[in-house]
Every structure is written in structure tokens, then in C-alpha cells.
Amino acid sequence: MKALVTGGAGFIGSNFVLRTRQTRPDWELTVIDSLSYAGNKNTLDPVKDDITFVEGNIADAELMDKLVADNDIVIHFAAESHNDNSLDNPWPFLESNVIGTYQILEAVRKHGKRLHHISTDEVYGDLELDDPNRFTEQTPVNPSSPYSSTKASADLLVRAWIRSFGVQATISNCSNNYGPRQHVEKFIPRQITGILTGVKPKLYGTGENVRDWIHVDDHNDAVVAIIEKGKLGQTYLIGADGEKNNREIIALLLELMDKPADWFEHVNDRPGHDMRYAIDSSKLRAETGWQPQYSDIRAGLANTIDWYAANTDWWQQSKQATEQNYARIGR
Ligand code: NAD
Ligand code: DAU
Numbered sequence: 001m002k003a004l005v006t007g008g009a010g011f012i013g014s015n016f017v018l019r020t021r022q023t024r025p026d027w028e029l030t031v032i033d034s035l036s037y038a039g040n041k042n043t044l045d046p047v048k049d050d051i052t053f054v055e056g057n058i059a060d061a062e063l064m065d066k067l068v069a070d071n072d073i074v075i076h077f078a079a080e081s082h083n084d085n086s087l088d089n090p091w092p093f094l095e096s097n098v099i100g101t102y103q104i105l106e107a108v109r110k111h112g113k114r115l116h117h118i119s120t121d122e123v124y125g126d127l128e129l130d131d132p133n134r135f136t137e138q139t140p141v142n143p144s145s146p147y148s149s150t151k152a153s154a155d156l157l158v159r160a161w162i163r164s165f166g167v168q169a170t171i172s173n174c175s176n177n178y179g180p181r182q183h184v185e186k187f188i189p190r191q192i193t194g195i196l197t198g199v200k201p202k203l204y205g206t207g208e209n210v211r212d213w214i215h216v217d218d219h220n221d222a223v224v225a226i227i228e229k230g231k232l233g234q235t236y237l238i239g240a241d242g243e244k245n246n247r248e249i250i251a252l253l254l255e256l257m258d259k260p261a262d263w264f265e266h267v268n269d270r271p272g273h274d275m276r277y278a279i280d281s282s283k284l285r286a287e288t289g290w291q292p293q294y295s296d297i298r299a300g301l302a303n304t305i306d307w308y309a310a311n312t313d314w315w316q317q318s319k320q321a322t323e324q325n326y327a328r329i330g331r
Contacts, residue, residue, distance in 0.1 A: 002028045004071040006058050006104070007078030008051075009039035011182040012118070016077065016220045021047045024224065032056050032067055033078065034096075037318070038183050058100035061107075068107035073114040075223065076104055079151065082185050083122075086147035087271055088329055097150035098157070105161045108169070115169040116227050117158045121212070121237065122148035123173060126274035129210065134278040135173075137235050144272050155235075162233050170230045172223060174238035175279045178300065179216035180307035184315050185322045187211075188301070191250060192308045193319050195257045201250045204331065205269030210276040213242035213249075215294035225288040239279025240292035249301075256302050268330050 007013040008031030030052040033039045056063045080093040108115045124135045125142035143149040161167040182189045191201040222238040294300045
């Protein structure tokens with residue numbers, strides 16, 4: 001199978017490419033990535049002779065037409081992905097997430113190709129801490145931030161292209177990923193790289209906000225399961241029953257990195273900060289047999305800490321730029 005992986009130089013996409021080379025060596029992979037601040041071509045060095053890399057923008061209709069025509073399936077990870085950035089400057093989110101997805105849809109429609117669209121649980125808004133319910137495929141879309149509203153818009157475009165034009169597509173909405181190669185702007189790597197450089201973890205607001213953590217390899221294995229066993233036209237929620245609040249995550253990181261339990265500081269809260277995400281992934285498990293392999297978040301975080309400690313060259317430059325940005329927006 002010839003697969004076009006969009007956003008393959010970012011966190012989840014690069015882990016997908018590296019892992020799929022091992023688990024599906026017969027797939028021919030082409031990566032398209034614009035190498036935004038979040039993309040790092042060097043991440044793909046271990047497989048650079050086995051894949052094709054194209055630097056380009058998914059919102060470029062002509063380029064997408066050509067690349068889609070040359071492949072059997074598009075596995076669409078590319079997006080602007082950080083909520084705080086979307087609150088600072090929403091436009092790049094509209095261009096990449098909405099226009100970019102539209103151009104991919106038009107190309108797969110024209111050439112009759114398969115699409116798997118990667119999305120987020122944030123399209124469903126948030127839950128109260130004591131809500132007994134979790135998100136399911138039937139939960140109404142109700143996004144809170146510019147980021148999540150552009151992802152919800154992209155999901156709705158995909159659904160419309162499936163129904164109106166018979167495009168052969170599936171959609172997945174996953175919870176918060178952690179693991180190696182995640183940009184240092186995100187919560188867990190920001191704190192790990194901070195602690196490694198002598199800076200206290202920074203907790204937004206009270207830190208009661210809950211995220212449903214999943215290891216990036218479990219997410220990517222679920223994507224492969226949907227591509228191989230999912231039903232066309234369907235949406236699947238991906239989650240690993242990993243709910244933890246932000247205080248608990250900081251406590252685990254401090255313990256694993258031999259720092260006192262109170263060695264963190266509160267900073268300004270994120271405007272519109274979603275309180276809780278929680279995924280019910282029963283449909284995915286029943287239809288594909290997928291199960292998460294990382295059930296122990298402590299072990300998964302310990303591996304992630306080891307990766308950042310061993311790969312300082314990978315993150316040092318972006319760390320400086322990221323913290324300058326956080327200082328500017330006061331978080
Ligand atoms: P990321 O920011 O680490 O990587 C995104 C990649 O897309 C980067 O390499 C960037 O250069 C590229 N890109 C952005 N705009 C582009 C454009 N217009 N053309 C070509 N390339 C472009 O993001 P991530 O965390 O790896 O997320 C990947 C996907 O997974 C996104 O669609 C995101 O919404 C979704 N998702 C992320 C999480 C999470 O916890 N990180 C959870 C669920 C879903
Ligand atoms: O739920 C899936 C989503 O998870 C993905 O769609 C997004 O692409 C991804 O970025 C992530 O969104 P969040 O906003 O949940 O992730 P972030 O890492 O930015 O923050 C996680 C939580 O930690 C959130 O409650 C905000 C908080 N936080 C974040 C940072 C950067 C802090 O308390 N301190 C921080 O320094």
C-alpha cells in the first residue's frame with residue numbers, strides 16, 4: 001500500500017512513520033510536512049532512506065492533487081495543534097486545519113482515494129469533573145477554543161464529503177497523547193524539559209483539569225487498526241482509560257525526577273480552559289480488537305523522561321523559543 005502521511009515530521013505523525021516502518025514494512029510511505037515550528041525533519045533520520053519526504057503545505061491544491069494521485073490512502077495528521085497558540089493567533093489554524101483538510105478532501109474525491117482523518121476529543125467540548133458520562137461517537141460537537149473549533153470544522157467537512165460525494169473515509173478522535181518526540185510547548189514535555197534545566201513545573205490555574213492520557217504508540221496502533229479493520233464512513237473514538245488531573249501528572253513527574261512534591265508554581269490560567277476530557281472507546285475495541293499496550297502511565301512517563309534526558313539536542317533550541325513565547329503571553 002502507498003500511503004501519504006501528512007504532518008509526518010510532527011509528534012504523532014513522526015512516531016507513526018517510525019513505528020509503521022517496523023510493523024508494516026511493506027507500506028510505501030510519503031510524508032508531506034510544511035516544517036512549521038512544530039515539524040522537525042531530523043526526527044525522521046532513522047528512516048530517511050526508506051521513505052519519501054516532501055516539504056510542502058497541505059493547503060496547496062496543486063501539490064495535494066499530485067501527491068494524492070500517486071498514493072492509495074492519505075493518513076492525515078497535519079494540523080496546527082496547540083491551544084495556547086490558537087488563542088494568540090487563530091489564522092494559521094484556519095489555514096492548516098480547515099483549508100488544508102478541504103484541499104485533501106477535494107483531491108481524494110477527484111482521484112477516488114481512501115482517507116483516514118486524525119482528530120481530537122476536544123471537538124466535543126468538556127465534561128464536569130463529576131459527570132458520570134464520557135465522550136462517545138454520539139456526543140454532539142461543542143468545541144471551546146479556536147484550535148478545537150477548526151478541528152471540529154475539519155471533521156464536519158469530512159463527514160459531509162462522505163455523505164454527499166461518497167468519499168471513502170474514516171475519522172478518529174483521540175484523547176491527549178504523551179511519549180517521545182512531542183514539542184516542548186505541550187504540558188508534559190514542557191515540565192520534563194523544565195525540570196531537566198532547573199525550572200519549576202508550571203500549573204495553569206488550580207490544576208484540577210483532567211486529561212485522558214494515552215501513549216502515542218497506542219494511538220498510532222489504533223489508527224492502523226481503523227485503516228485495516230474499520231468501516232468506511234465511520235468515526236471511532238480512541239482512548240486508554242487514562243484520566244488524571246494536571247496536579248497528579250506534575251506529582252508523578254516530580255517523584256520520578258527526584259524533586260520535592262511542592263516544587264512547582266501556579267501560573268495564569270488558559271482562557272476558556274476545558275475542565276475534563278474522557279473517552280469511551282468501546283466501539284473501536286469491539287470492531288477492531290484494538291487494546292492499549294501502555295496501561296501504566298508511571299512506566300510510560302518514566303520512558304518519556306529518559307527519552308528527553310537522552311535527546312537534549314532534539315529540543316534545546318525550540319525550548320528557548322517556546323519559553324520566550326510563554327513569557328510574552330504570561331503563562
Ligand atoms: P504537532 O504540532 O506536533 O505536528 C503537526 C505537524 O503538522 C507538524 O510537523 C507541522 O509542521 C505539520 N503541519 C502543520 N500545518 C501544516 C500544513 N499546512 N501543511 C503541512 N504540514 C503542516 O501535532 P501532533 O500533536 O502530532 O498532532 C497531530 C494530529 O493529531 C493533529 O491533527 C492533532 O489535532 C491530532 N491530535 C493530537 C493529539 C495530541 O495529544 N497531541 C490528540 C488527539 C489528536
Ligand atoms: O485532547 C487532545 C488534545 O490534547 C489535542 O487535540 C491537542 O493537540 C493537544 O495539544 C492536547 O491539548 P491540551 O490543551 O489538553 O494539551 P496541553 O499539553 O496544552 O495541556 C494539557 C493540560 O495541561 C491542560 O489542562 C493545560 C495544562 N497546562 C499546560 C501547559 C503547557 C499546564 O497546567 N501547564 C502548562 O505549562
